[in-house]
Amino acid sequence: MPTSYGHPEVLDRREGPHGEVVLRRHGGLLQIIANGCFLMDTSDGRSERRLVDAALDALDGRDKPDLLIGGLGVGFSLAHAAANPRWGRITVVERERAVIDWHLDGPLSELSARALADPRTKIAESDLRAYVNETSDTYDALCLDIDNGPGWTVTEDNGSLYSPAGLAACASVLRPGGVLAVWSAQPSPEFEETLWNAGFQQVRTEEIPVARGVPDVVHLCVRPG
Template sequence: MTTAYDASHNSHDSPEVIDRREGPYGEVVLRRHGGLLQIIANGCFLMDTSDGRSERRLVDAALGALNRPDGPARLDGRTGPEVLIGGLGVGFSLAHAAAEPRWGRITVAEREQAIIDWHRSGPLAELSADALADPRTAIIEVDLVTYVNETSDTYDALCLDIDNGPEWTVTQGNESLYSEAGLTACARVLRPGGVLAVWSAKPSPDFARTLRNAGFQQVRTEEIPVARGVPDVVHLAVRPG
């Protein structure tokens, strides 16, 4: 997720590279720029620690959709709805989910070992340490596209935040995730009545149509106000019961 820069830091300061890794998907860099931590992948700015409202809204929107009287997921004896978060990033989504006692199991799929390390023993631990210590939480190192096609696990909600939206993917291989076939794979990891929530830097009517073509119901879009420019959005859809 691309996040707006915090105007409080000096844009003329040079970012400090804290760690640089070469992994199976290319180069990943953690930088400090003023008071912010930034993640850069293959030279593309992904996200920083400036805000987090979009990540928090993504998680809240999924939980709110599960609690709607017209289509809640059945818990079948579980202590709370179980959520799969696609993408660890700087940890805002994970931390917000873990701060919500209504969630049950919280699983994060992250394909970059470097990002996992920065949370477990690096500078990003300041954002996620409490969440990682929560017994409900687990991080699995896996590409989400592979995971939704191969896992036998199922969840009540799937929150996707691995790209800047269906029309602005970070890596070319992610494009398939937002196709009808990719969304069908997402549906297979959702229990009946389960919610898919997808963050996007802008609304996408085409993506909403693809969600419906993939069999999802109650498709809608929630806007997230930003400091300037077009609002971020969360696309929401429900797997039929």
């Protein structure tokens, strides 16, 4: 499949509560653009899939662990999680109605239709910050794939997710021994220190090579038992 050629074709453009979001097709790729800034596309997905697998690997072998995914994106993380029968309940929190619609009955359904039909799967239309502060549900793992990571946010208010208060809220929805896995487009030693300072244990960073540029990374840590 070619990665790009010609001019991108805009498939949908929405003005939401957090600004403009655009879905476009560029060659063989589908791309999401937020407020004029490239956010993600369907070119690879290996790091998003590794985000889910790394979280499962870091768990203590518990049966049918429940998973919370922050951010639906192009659907790589959800599709990969739903393809694994080891996961229990899978909840995806997505704040952009447009992104949800593109998966339910739009072009991105080609990636996520099977996952969305899985009875384990639920989509919650909400800002993740609000969700973790308001929900009474708890999970064994939280895979956080919001924006471009802790050191490079397209939407300014997403930065609070990676602050001590935001991480404390994330920890509050994790069961003892639960895993927080955070996707990032670039390494961040400073964020590792923030995780330690927030009370997480077993903090480590796993690099995932990409076709060009610096590797994507997954920051992993565990809520104390």
